Amino acid sequence: MSKKLIVVAEDETAYGSLLKLELEKQGYRVVLTFNGDDFLTAIRHQKPDLTLLDLVMPIKNGFEALSEMKKDQELKDIKVIVLSNLGQDEEIERVKKIGVNDYLVKSDEEFYNVIEKIKKLL
Amino acid sequence: MTNKTHILSHTIDTSKHENHQGTVERNIERKLEAIFDNMVEGCQIIGFDYRYLYLNKAIIKQGRKTKKQLMGNTMMECYPGIEKTEVFANIKTCMEKRLHINMESEFEFPDGNKGWFELRMEPVPDGTLIFSVDITGRKAADKAKSEFISVASHALRTPLGISKWYLEAIRGEDYIRTAPKIAKNYLSEIYRNNERLLALVRNLLSISRIDQNKIKDHPELVNIVELIKKIIKQMSLIAKKRDIMVELKLKGPKVPKIFIDRLRLQEVIENLLSNSINYNVPHGKIELILEPIKDILYLNITDTGIGIEEEDRKKLFTKFFRAQKAIITNTEGSGLGLYLAKSYIEGWGGKISLKSTEGKGASFMIELPIRTKHKQDKQLN
Numbered sequence: 001m002s003k004k005l006i007v008v009a010e011d012e013t014a015y016g017s018l019l020k021l022e023l024e025k026q027g028y029r030v031v032l033t034f035n036g037d038d039f040l041t042a043i044r045h046q047k048p049d050l051t052l053l054d055l056v057m058p059i060k061n062g063f064e065a066l067s068e069m070k071k072d073q074e075l076k077d078i079k080v081i082v083l084s085n086l087g088q089d090e091e092i093e094r095v096k097k098i099g100v101n102d103y104l105v106k107s108d109e110e111f112y113n114v115i116e117k118i119k120k121l122l
Numbered sequence: 123m124t125n126k127t128h129i130l131s132h133t134i135d136t137s138k139h140e141n142h143q144g145t146v147e148r149n150i151e152r153k154l155e156a157i158f159d160n161m162v163e164g165c166q167i168i169g170f171d172y173r174y175l176y177l178n179k180a181i182i183k184q185g186r187k188t189k190k191q192l193m194g195n196t197m198m199e200c201y202p203g204i205e206k207t208e209v210f211a212n213i214k215t216c217m218e219k220r221l222h223i224n225m226e227s228e229f230e231f232p233d234g235n236k237g238w239f240e241l242r243m244e245p246v247p248d249g250t251l252i253f254s255v256d257i258t259g260r261k262a263a264d265k266a267k268s269e270f271i272s273v274a275s276h277a278l279r280t281p282l283g284i285s286k287w288y289l290e291a292i293r294g295e296d297y298i299r300t301a302p303k304i305a306k307n308y309l310s311e312i313y314r315n316n317e318r319l320l321a322l323v324r325n326l327l328s329i330s331r332i333d334q335n336k337i338k339d340h341p342e343l344v345n346i347v348e349l350i351k352k353i354i355k356q357m358s359l360i361a362k363k364r365d366i367m368v369e370l371k372l373k374g375p376k377v378p379k380i381f382i383d384r385l386r387l388q389e390v391i392e393n394l395l396s397n398s399i400n401y402n403v404p405h406g407k408i409e410l411i412l413e414p415i416k417d418i419l420y421l422n423i424t425d426t427g428i429g430i431e432e433e434d435r436k437k438l439f440t441k442f443f444r445a446q447k448a449i450i451t452n453t454e455g456s457g458l459g460l461y462l463a464k465s466y467i468e469g470w471g472g473k474i475s476l477k478s479t480e481g482k483g484a485s486f487m488i489e490l491p492i493r494t495k496h497k498q499d500k501q502l503n
Contacts, residue, residue, distance in 0.1 A: 012284065014288070018287055018291060085279040086272075087324075088327070089336075107283030107286060107323075110286075110290055111287040111291055112290060112294065
């Protein structure tokens with residue numbers, strides 16, 4: 001059985017590489033992208049099983065990438081966990097309105113809890 | 123008496139001058155005119171037909187039109203579309219129902235520019251008197267402050283969050299599990315202090331949002347008994363370390379589920395309980411008593427700790443305040459927990475109070491209005 005694919009959009013390489021390392025250990029394939037544009041290109045080509053999306057990113061931020069994704073018939077059903085350090089009500093509500101599977105504030109979540117939540121969605 | 127001073131005279135209680143004639147009265151008129159004309163606050167009187175009857179210098183400046191363009195004309199002629207605004211609706215209410223109204227509003231001028239104004243509307247015999255302060259600068263500063271805090275908190279959370287995850291990851295590695303105890307202790311200390319910084323950033327953000335009235339409640343039905351049991355369990359390790367006994371007692375009728383923001387309630391109880399542990403004496407006791415009486419749920423948290431000096435009790439719920447004895451006993455507090463607790467509780471329509479005898483512990487009493495979802499829905503309807 002082929003490994004499930006996760007596409008990560010995260011401009012902070014420290015976060016991205018740790019996620020990639022642990023998720024690969026857990027048996028997933030992980031593709032890292034560093035901005036919203038590259039993220040959209042990656043998910044268009046690779047049709048992942050799950051995406052992890054940061055919000056504050058260069059070139060195209062997570063809000064924009066998510067909106068575009070949800071308007072695209074081929075991409076709109078791909079699962080999304082927002083992983084951000086923005087934790088204010090307005091930001092969470094704005095993202096939930098567009099539609100995501102989960103919203104996790106990175107600095108409030110324990111690393112292995114995040115991994116568990118990812119595994120549960122796959 | 124001129125029309126202007128007639129109106130102005132009604133805005134200030136001049137009844138005691140009514141019997142005076144001649145020079146005295148004219149002097150008063152002139153003084154009143156001078157006062158109103160030169161006030162820093164904008165002052166205008168709108169007649170019952172919505173025509174401008176009086177405008178002082180400040181309001182001319184705020185209104186961005188000349189006195190000639192405004193005087194004697196209606197508000198609708200001077201500012202087309204104003205009749206659709208909240209400001210106009212309030213002027214109408216003040217005019218018709220003779221009510222005092224205070225409001226803050228953003229106003230769009232015909233040239234497209236916008237300004238924020240704080241308005242105080244008073245019914246007067248000739249219509250409505252409006253005092254106004256241009257708060258555009260203050261609003262811009264508030265917005266900038268809010269944006270700064272949001273950006274700063276994100277900028278701080280990112281490196282702290284990265285450290286948190288890497289510390290958790292390294293603690294999960296086999297070579298750390300088998301490392302000497304001292305190495306593990308060092309890592310724990312780094313982790314604990316990283317968490318302290320994260321909590322501080324979180325609290326600062328919460329305070330900034332309270333100051334800007336931006337806190338949004340997310341109420342849900344909460345079983346407070348279960349919540350308290352969960353918190354006690356979470357904190358049992360720290361309490362055990364200090365040999366402190368924590369006990370929950372239920373009094374009176376069955377405690378109903380209440381409609382409240384779960385996370386904030388949890389934060390409040392955690393703050394109070396952790397204070398009771400941190401400022402307790404070794405082998406001390408903490409008692410939590412929960413009792414519903416009519417529409418109020420009382421939660422009393424009593425400890426056998428160091429207590430709070432009378433002088434400090436008054437300041438205890440203010441931002442960043444820490445009692446001298448508290449600083450000596452526990453250096454780690456931020457002075458924000460009780461301020462946040464009070465802000466949240468009062469926001470829910472409740473109360474928090476304190477009884478303490480120095481050296482003999484403290485007792486915090488929380489009163490929460492019992493709201494069930496049903497009641498809340500009714501209120502919304």
